[in-house]
Amino acid sequence: MKRVVPLENALDETSFGSKAVGLGQAIRDGLPVPPGVALSGSIVEAVAAGESSAIKAVAKRVRPLGGPLAVRSSAMDEDGAEASFAGQHLTLLNVPSADELGSALSKIWWSANSDSAITYRKRVGLFTRPSIGVVVQALLDPDTAGVMFTKNPVTGADERVIEASWGLGEAVVAGIVIPDHYRVDRSGQVLERKPGLKRVSVRGVPEGGTVEKDVPPELVESLCLDDDQLRQLSQLADRCEQVYGHGRDVEWAIEDGTLYLLQCRVITQAGR
Amino acid sequence: MRGAPVDVLQRVPLFTDLSKREVQQIARLFKERRFAAGETVVQEGSSGAAFFVIESGEAKVFIGGKEHTTLKVDDYFGEIALVDEGTRMATITATSELVCYGLTYWDFRPVVEANGVIGWKLLQRMAKMLRAARED
Numbered sequence: 125m126k127r128v129v130p131l132e133n134a135l136d137e138t139s140f141g142s143k144a145v146g147l148g149q150a151i152r153d154g155l156p157v158p159p160g161v162a163l164s165g166s167i168v169e170a171v172a173a174g175e176s177s178a179i180k181a182v183a184k185r186v187r188p189l190g191g192p193l194a195v196r197s198s199a200m201d202e203d204g205a206e207a208s209f210a211g212q213h214l215t216l217l218n219v220p221s222a223d224e225l226g227s228a229l230s231k232i233w234w235s236a237n238s239d240s241a242i243t244y245r246k247r248v249g250l251f252t253r254p255s256i257g258v259v260v261q262a263l264l265d266p267d268t269a270g271v272m273f274t275k276n277p278v279t280g281a282d283e284r285v286i287e288a289s290w291g292l293g294e295a296v297v298a299g300i301v302i303p304d305h306y307r308v309d310r311s312g313q314v315l316e317r318k319p320g321l322k323r324v325s326v327r328g329v330p331e332g333g334t335v336e337k338d339v340p341p342e343l344v345e346s347l348c349l350d351d352d353q354l355r356q357l358s359q360l361a362d363r364c365e366q367v368y369g370h371g372r373d374v375e376w377a378i379e380d381g382t383l384y385l386l387q388c389r390v391i392t393q394a395g396r
Numbered sequence: 397m398r399g400a401p402v403d404v405l406q407r408v409p410l411f412t413d414l415s416k417r418e419v420q421q422i423a424r425l426f427k428e429r430r431f432a433a434g435e436t437v438v439q440e441g442s443s444g445a446a447f448f449v450i451e452s453g454e455a456k457v458f459i460g461g462k463e464h465t466t467l468k469v470d471d472y473f474g475e476i477a478l479v480d481e482g483t484r485m486a487t488i489t490a491t492s493e494l495v496c497y498g499l500t501y502w503d504f505r506p507v508v509e510a511n512g513v514i515g516w517k518l519l520q521r522m523a524k525m526l527r528a529a530r531e532d
Contacts, residue, residue, distance in 0.1 A: 174427070175398070230430075239444045
């Protein structure tokens with residue numbers, strides 16, 4: 125069905141994809157997720173096909189979010205393949221407003237039908253028609269962002285491992301910087317702080333999209349999280365584990381002193 | 397804008413035996429896809445599930461790493477993948493901003509399955525193309 129719903133009302137993974145439903149669950153459980161809407165796979169396809177009624181329906185529901193927007197693919201969990209599709213299905217950050225959403229959704233729809241996605245689908249034995257939901261949220265302009273593992277993904281130790289850098293978390297996710305590295309125990313006690321080499325930060329630009337900006341020299345090797353923020357992150361890890369279970373890979377951001385959860389999924393390589 | 401121009405599709409060899417109405421039926425299933433200059437459109441050896449007609453812009457074709465030809469407005473590529481879901485026989489790279497109409501295997505197949513006349517015409521055309529290829 126062609127549906128656009130507030131993120132907290134996204135319940136059906138076969139319509140909205142696992143990312144949308146996971147974030148919806150997080151909102152229902154009181155986790156600090158930025159507001160957003162979930163688009164079903166069929167309405168994403170209708171927008172990609174240029175159906176004006178679908179384009180209008182989406183714009184109407186997205187407009188109250190303001191702009192700029194983060195537009196993230198939310199793949200249907202086909203045989204647990206969601207994590208593996210990461211990197212093939214697009215995320216578009218800093219789409220200026222609801223009026224520019226059509227081309228963003230077209231790009232995302234095609235990313236699920238691209239040669240690389242089709243090649244991957246065949247390799248894992250998926251011969252069904254791809255369908256892709258989308259999550260649209262207000263884009264944050266974070267001071268600091270990154271990833272957090274609720275247990276050590278290398279050793280399997282019961283501790284939080286946090287990697288952080290200035291600006292949007294894509295600098296960490298895409299490996300553009302050497303991020304700060306922190307280990308924090310369950311009580312919030314900091315076990316290790318290792319500054320990274322953060323020469324650039326990823327920031328939104330007014331015309332849409334993101335750019336890499338030089339970080340002021342004095343911040344390149346400065347720690348970008350203080351102990352209080354690390355404690356807050358550890359508490360967020362607790363809450364994520366209560367809601368989703370142990371061993372989570374969390375994307376987070378801090379904007380104007382407020383911590384947000386952007387994504388929470390299972391660690392795929394934990395503690396082998 | 398919905399679909400692709402019928403007159404362009406009527407020039408695609410695979411579709412030349414189809415009536416205008418039949419081509420219109422297929423044209424409605426196309427979706428616009430944009431590529432940035434330098435972007436790889438299809439990669440030789442990878443699986444493909446879409447056929448493209450160029451609306452604007454240019455792209456270069458490489459086979460075995462060797463430059464082969466340049467594709468321009470109304471040129472098309474990838475039509476064989478619509479039928480056999482096979483691997484791409486060339487790499488195509490956008491040399492300018494490239495706007496295409498794309499049709500996926502997933503959208504094409506139900507039309508053919510539901511319409512035996514279209515299916516038979518396509519089968520005949522494929523046989524003729526195969527015969528022509530063997531005679532070359």
